[in-house]
Amino acid sequence: MGAKCEPAYANTFLGWWEEKFVYPSLSFATHVHAWFRFIDDIFILWKGSEEDCVDFFNNLNCNPYNIYLTYSFSASEITFLDLKIFPQGNGLATSLYRKPTATNSLLAFTSFHPWHTKVGVPTGQFLRVRRNCTRYDDFSIQARDLTDRFHQRGYPKRVISKAYQRARSQDQRSLLSSRRQCQEIQTRFITDFNSSWKQVSDILSKHWQILRVDMQTAEITSERPLMTARRAPNLRDLLTRSHFNRPTTRLNRGVILKGSFPCGDCNICPHMVVTRDFFVHPTRSSRHPLKTYINCKSRDVIYALICPCKMLYVGQTSQELRKRVQKHISTIHLAASDSRKGKARTPVSEHFLVHHGGSSANLQVVGLQKIAHNERGGDKRRILLQIESSRIFQLQTVAPLGLNEELLFTGFLGC
Ligand SMILES: [Zn+2]
Numbered sequence: 001m002g003a004k005c006e007p008a009y010a011n012t013f014l015g016w017w018e019e020k021f022v023y024p025s026l027s028f029a030t031h032v033h034a035w036f037r038f039i040d041d042i043f044i045l046w047k048g049s050e051e052d053c054v055d056f057f058n059n060l061n062c063n064p065y066n067i068y069l070t071y072s073f074s075a076s077e078i079t080f081l082d083l084k085i086f087p088q089g090n091g092l093a094t095s096l097y098r099k100p101t102a103t104n105s106l107l108a109f110t111s112f113h114p115w116h117t118k119v120g121v122p123t124g125q126f127l128r129v130r131r132n133c134t135r136y137d138d139f140s141i142q143a144r145d146l147t148d149r150f151h152q153r154g155y156p157k158r159v160i161s162k163a164y165q166r167a168r169s170q171d172q173r174s175l176l177s178s179r180r181q182c183q184e185i186q187t188r189f190i191t192d193f194n195s196s197w198k199q200v201s202d203i204l205s206k207h208w209q210i211l212r213v214d215m216q217t218a219e220i221t222s223e224r225p226l227m228t229a230r231r232a233p234n235l236r237d238l239l240t241r242s243h244f245n246r247p248t249t250r251l252n253r254g255v256i257l258k259g260s261f262p263c264g265d266c267n268i269c270p271h272m273v274v275t276r277d278f279f280v281h282p283t284r285s286s287r288h289p290l291k292t293y294i295n296c297k298s299r300d301v302i303y304a305l306i307c308p309c310k311m312l313y314v315g316q317t318s319q320e321l322r323k324r325v326q327k328h329i330s331t332i333h334l335a336a337s338d339s340r341k342g343k344a345r346t347p348v349s350e351h352f353l354v355h356h357g358g359s360s361a362n363l364q365v366v367g368l369q370k371i372a373h374n375e376r377g378g379d380k381r382r383i384l385l386q387i388e389s390s391r392i393f394q395l396q397t398v399a400p401l402g403l404n405e406e407l408l409f410t411g412f413l414g415c
């Protein structure tokens with residue numbers, strides 16, 4: 001059960017399977033005295049011969065749904081989840097079951113959890129042992145084992161002893177009945193845990209009365225506040241990053257902004273085409289979704305230049321987009337003198353010189369895609385080249401339709 005949805009999915013699927021195949025079967029009606037399922041573990045009380053029991057499972061295992069049940073049966077003792085179940089008198093009794101391979105995974109007392117959390121662990125564990133052991137002898141044996149494990153994890157003797165005494169004094173049957181939910185809804189004060197937790201709690205308790213005496217807040221607050229700590233970031237949160245972190249900018253209220261925008265603070269801003277969510281090809285009218293946020297200052301972007309006669313040039317840059325566009329503008333301005341000096345000109349500067357009098361005034365820029373910084377697999381430069389090539393192909397910008405000289409595949413070649 002890895003993903004969060006798996007138990008719910010397994011429950012739904014097996015519930016359907018029970019209704020459709022298990023309950024209607026004749027063997028179920030004849031032999032199954034009780035059937036309890038916890039997600040995908042089933043405990044069955046079988047009334048009949050072992051052969052019939054094996055037949056029953058063999059029949060259930062003949063299905064096209066990839067459901068295969070492994071099973072074990074016994075007339076004297078069986079383990080199910082964390083329980084050892086065996087007959088006693090006219091009924092069944094239970095004891096605690098630990099897998100032989102189980103390790104001591106109790107929370108270490110040196111952990112930085114709040115004191116009350118750490119102290120609560122032995123209480124909960126000893127009560128669990130008491131609840132799961134029908135016989136007091138079994139409870140004593142399991143409690144000794146648990147005591148050893150708490151010692152190993154650094155718990156003070158008095159903490160263990162207090163928890164043990166509390167569990168010992170409880171009646172096992174009363175622990176089995178489900179606890180009634182507390183009627184009063186407690187007001188929770190939820191915050192990150194920090195070293196001032198105790199002081200915050202004291203201040204809250206000391207001044208809570210202010211909220212209780214106020215006519216308006218009294219109605220929505222409970223007698224006492226309940227301090228709840230958010231889960232602190234663990235090593236997994238700190239060390240792993242999602243591959244799909246999208247470099248988008250959030251507007252107020254969590255609206256995610258995607259598209260191409262001016263930064264509002266540079267000389268390239270007037271050239272930026274403001275386009276949200278889609279880029280519409282100026283001559284073909286095809287719509288191309290924009291999935292990232294880009295402005296003049298974005299780095300690692302694939303961009304398009306649009307000339308006044310609506311021809312497109314697709315390029316990529318790992319520096320700030322405005323720096324790259326400034327270079328394009330400067331080559332456009334220098335095109336005439338470069339031409340006189342016999343210097344090579346770029347397709348863009350050549351086109352602007354020939355068709356637009358060497359003026360960059362009406363040059364437009366649109367950001368098409370930004371590469372995520374944490375993108376895995378292949379280096380950034382390669383990814384930029386690859387996406388550039390696919391955009392050139394997609395937008396049909398190779399001459400004579402556009403201003404790109406050729407469609408290069410360098411990003412896809414070699415390693
Ligand atoms: Zn700008």
Ligand SMILES: [Zn+2]
Pocket residue numbers: 307308309310311351355356
């Ligand atoms: Zn043009």
